[in-house]
Amino acid sequence: MNTILPNIKTGKKQHPMTQKRIAQLIDQLADTHMIPVDDLRYLLDHICVEDTSYLFDTAHKVKQPYYQNRVFLRGLIEISNYCSKGCHYCGINRTNKNVQRYRLDKETILECCRRGYDLGYKTFVLQAGEDPALTDEFLCEVIKSIKTTYPDSRISLSLGERSFASYIALYQAGADRYLLRHETASKRLYEHLHPNDSSFENRRQCLDNLKVIGYQTGSGCMVGSPSQTNDDIVQDLLYLHQLQPHMVGVGPYLCHEDTLLRGNQSGTLLETYIILALVRLILPQAMLPATTALGTLDKLGRENALFVGANVMMPNIGPKEYLEAYQIYQNKQLAKDTDESNRDNTKKRIEAFGHIADFSVGDVHTWEG
Ligand code: 5AD
Numbered sequence: 001m002n003t004i005l006p007n008i009k010t011g012k013k014q015h016p017m018t019q020k021r022i023a024q025l026i027d028q029l030a031d032t033h034m035i036p037v038d039d040l041r042y043l044l045d046h047i048c049v050e051d052t053s054y055l056f057d058t059a060h061k062v063k064q065p066y067y068q069n070r071v072f073l074r075g076l077i078e079i080s081n082y083c084s085k086g087c088h089y090c091g092i093n094r095t096n097k098n099v100q101r102y103r104l105d106k107e108t109i110l111e112c113c114r115r116g117y118d119l120g121y122k123t124f125v126l127q128a129g130e131d132p133a134l135t136d137e138f139l140c141e142v143i144k145s146i147k148t149t150y151p152d153s154r155i156s157l158s159l160g161e162r163s164f165a166s167y168i169a170l171y172q173a174g175a176d177r178y179l180l181r182h183e184t185a186s187k188r189l190y191e192h193l194h195p196n197d198s199s200f201e202n203r204r205q206c207l208d209n210l211k212v213i214g215y216q217t218g219s220g221c222m223v224g225s226p227s228q229t230n231d232d233i234v235q236d237l238l239y240l241h242q243l244q245p246h247m248v249g250v251g252p253y254l255c256h257e258d259t260l261l262r263g264n265q266s267g268t269l270l271e272t273y274i275i276l277a278l279v280r281l282i283l284p285q286a287m288l289p290a291t292t293a294l295g296t297l298d299k300l301g302r303e304n305a306l307f308v309g310a311n312v313m314m315p316n317i318g319p320k321e322y323l324e325a326y327q328i329y330q331n332k333q334l335a336k337d338t339d340e341s342n343r344d345n346t347k348k349r350i351e352a353f354g355h356i357a358d359f360s361v362g363d364v365h366t367w368e369g
Pocket of ligand 1: 089090091181183221222251252253254255256293328329330
């Protein structure tokens with residue numbers, strides 16, 4: 001069980017005085033991008049369903065000067081589901097024997113990029129478990145080949161914790177961005193969700209290293225994970241404000257039955273939207289993906305996220321035969337259509353929701369709005 005956002009859970013009716021106070025805090029966050037810790041805590045403790053439309057509208061407004069209604073599209077390639085980590089929530093953790101493990105070779109990755117580029121994608125997100133076989137040598141070769149063939153493209157990596165030297169090597173080879181969710185900024189919760197050989201401190205060190213090296217850096221967390229409290233979320237919001245990442249992935253925790261945390265409740269759509277909207281208020285210029293996990297909770301979970309602050313989508317352009325094997329959580333929405341119809345449908349849905357699909361590189365730090 002988690003104990004976040006109690007009034008959202010119970011559907012408690014809001015008191016008008018409290019509603020006024022919550023609206024003030026939302027305004028203050030929109031203006032100054034941070035409020036005192038006690039006020040953050042008050043907001044999470046007292047927010048009711050009646051307050052959410054004001055929160056969502058404000059989050060939507062805050063991104064307008066920078067991004068208007070643009071949604072940046074990135075092509076996601078899941079290059080390996082081998083993982084040496086034992087995260088208690090993740091379906092591809094090292095102890096799950098029910099996973100069919102795969103690793104793409106260089107030619108397959110380049111073929112995905114070729115198809116992706118032809119479809120208009122300018123960013124390739126290479127994502128994997130922490131696979132020791134993904135050596136610097138292999139990755140640098142892949143990165144250099146992509147950059148040589150498509151000099152106007154961007155490469156985002158999402159390969160977990162690596163050494164400082166490795167991050168430098170990959171950056172020098174041409175990688176532009178790195179996504180590494182901090183998962184939770186609460187040491188207690190981090191240790192509840194991870195085995196002893198995972199280090200809370202090292203994960204943060206990695207994020208600092210990525211920023212220092214010059215990557216456009218992405219962090220993020222899960223909402224509604226087992227035993228998560230409002231205090232833990234306050235810490236996430238403070239940490240994100242302090243780190244000032246360029247990207248933040250926020251998604252619901254979704255229970256996977258092949259993990260140690262089996263049998264737990266998943267996070268909900270509304271809870272996740274609330275945290276996503278708060279992150280938008282704190283980081284008005286960040287790239288915030290409408291995550292696949294939101295699409296798993298609701299068919300239109302991602303599209304609706306565009307109205308609470310999200311501005312990125314990452315359609316999968318990897319080989320279809322491996323989609324099923326990359327189940328970090330269960331019932332993951334799989335892009336079984338051809339890449340072309342997947343792109344067209346994503347674009348259509350974005351437009352049907354009053355937004356514009358943007359296939360430009362969309363670098364956060366140079367974006368003028
Ligand atoms: N539910 C939701 N998100 C998950 N992730 C991993 N397992 C799960 C799960 N069961 C998220 C983690 C990780 C990202 C790639 O996916 O936050 O950083």
